[in-house]
Amino acid sequence: MASSRSLSSRIGAMLAGALLLLLSTASAVAQLDVGFYSKTCPHVEEIVRQEMLGILKEAPTLAGPFLRLHFHDCFVRGCDASVLIDSTDVANSPAEKDAPPNKSLRGFGAVQRVKDRLQSACPNTVSCADVLALMARDAVVLAGGPTWPVALGRRDGRVSIASETNQLPPPTSNFTRLSKMFAAKGLDAKDIVVLSGGHTLGTARCVSFTDRLYNFSGANNPADVDPALDGAYVARLRSQCRSLADNTTLAEMDPGSFLTFDAGYYRLVAKRRGILHSDSALLEHPTTRAYVGRQATGLFAAEFFRDFAESMVKMGNIGVLTGEQGEIRNKCYAVNK
Ligand code: HEM
Structure with missing residues (x-):
């Protein structure tokens, strides 16, 4: 009796272990991956880089703003491009973009320019959050800084709330x-x-x-x-x-x-x-x-x-949405209808 109970508890433990492994594999699947678009948009990195070359040639002072956009995105609701969403009712429910710390952000038009290029190459595939992560990296590289692998697969959020920008450190911080x-x-x-x-x-x-x-x-x-x-x-x-x-x-x-x-x-x-x-x-x-x-x-x-x-x-990994979470926005400045 005792041994059959210990056998069944061993089987129970094994099943629980297998379940845990399965769950951890499932969450691993939902992680970001450098080759995330290798089948669906294989030239994504080249396209972003090409656009960035053109944008920074026309407006070199945008390198800083692109890096800052990614930082401000990631610190509020994770890197989900919530910083890019326009307010639908600025008086009553302003979006992050209209909060004081974000009033001095720049480069939104350029982000949309890159997104538009990607929409033509691979419609509704590459998230605005990934576009921001790639643009920030390329801005640093083109300004003479280091490069790094940008793991991709972030999904775009559908929520942007001005008051949540209180998670951004103010310049007066000690x-x-x-x-x-x-x-x-x-x-x-x-x-x-x-x-x-x-x-x-x-x-x-x-x-x-x-x-x-x-x-x-x-x-x-x-x-x-x-x-x-x-x-x-x-x-x-x-x-x-x-x-x-x-x-x-x-x-x-x-x-x-x-x-x-x-x-x-x-x-x-x-x-x-x-x-x-x-x-x-x-x-x-x-x-x-x-x-x-x-x-x-x-x-x-x-x-x-x-x-x-x-x-x-x-x-770039802070609070990312993956898998079925969020959406792939068509326009970076508005959630999908
Ligand atoms: C440590 C906490 C941080 C504080 C308090 C802070 C605050 C600020 C402020 C107040 C500005 C000037 C905004 C303006 O008046 O136009 C600024 C600019 C900038 N920040 Fe930060 N920042 C911080 C961290 C970061 C991080 C982590 C990054 C990116 C890795 C970053 C990238 C930039 C860039 C590139 C600019 C220049 C933007 C432009 O040229 O328009 N900052 N930051």
């Missing part, structure tokens, strides 16, 4: 805040310092950092500057950004090489010249401070490139 917000997305201190290196590309509107120049603690007088910012740099930034409220002037985040992806960002941060408070915050923690110091020597750029590629792969 290190504790950055750590919490990145940890919520499965990213660690190393990812923070490495991905912040994306600020080697692009520009920031003055309003994203003028509090540091004119009104850091609310005293609103000429002496009220962020002590984490180099004094000479404060003067220079003030000459570019004339008032606290200036939300039109753009400042290069890595002056002189804002169109080139390099490790120069870390030299700036090490000299207390990181433009955003969140850039300076990398000096607050021993791990990230050490990384900044090492990269500031200029001797380890290849290591930064490898690290950046690795962290981008991690970021």
Whole structure:
């Protein structure tokens, strides 16, 4: 009796094991895969790259915005292209795109241009979320940065809610805040310092950092500057950004090489010249401070490139929809009817 019970419990355990294996295989099937479109849209990567060459030739300053679009996509509802959806009723139910942190995003038209090319080549096949991931990678490559394999198969979400952009770290973040917000997305201190290196590309509107120049603690007088910012740099930034409220002037985040992806960002941060408070915050923690110091020597750029590629792969996996989830949008700016 005892042995037949143990036999049946052994069989039960084996069945449970087999079920677990089956389930884990099923979820593995739903993972992203570099060759995801090899049968359905075999030239997807070439098409995106070709379009990107044309787009960046016409508008080189879009390299930064493409990288930022992918980041802002992935941090809200995962990399599901929810950032691209237009509000249907902007007054009552604004989409992510109309939330303050996303007002300065650019490049939406170019994303649709790439999507249109893919619609002609392989209709209703490639998701807008994958388009964003590929465009971000190609933007970095074409700006002189590293490449990485982009695993594909993300599906597009059908929901976009402005208030959910509170998951994006604000530029005023200190290190504790950055750590919490990145940890919520499965990213660690190393990812923070490495991905912040994306600020080697692009520009920031003055309003994203003028509090540091004119009104850091609310005293609103000429002496009220962020002590984490180099004094000479404060003067220079003030000459570019004339008032606290200036939300039109753009400042290069890595002056002189804002169109080139390099490790120069870390030299700036090490000299207390990181433009955003969140850039300076990398000096607050021993791990990230050490990384900044090492990269500031200029001797380890290849290591930064490898690290950046690795962290981008991690970021590109955040909360992805796969398999039967979501949809493949026809137009990146609207959910399917
Ligand atoms: C660590 C937390 C981060 C904060 C607080 C932050 C904040 C910002 C802000 C405020 C701007 C300027 C927006 C404007 O005023 O126009 C900006 C620009 C940019 N960010 Fe970040 N960011 C962070 C991380 C990242 C990450 C992870 C990436 C990508 C890997 C990234 C890529 C960029 C790029 C490329 C730009 C320039 C965009 C352009 O030229 O229009 N950022 N970021």
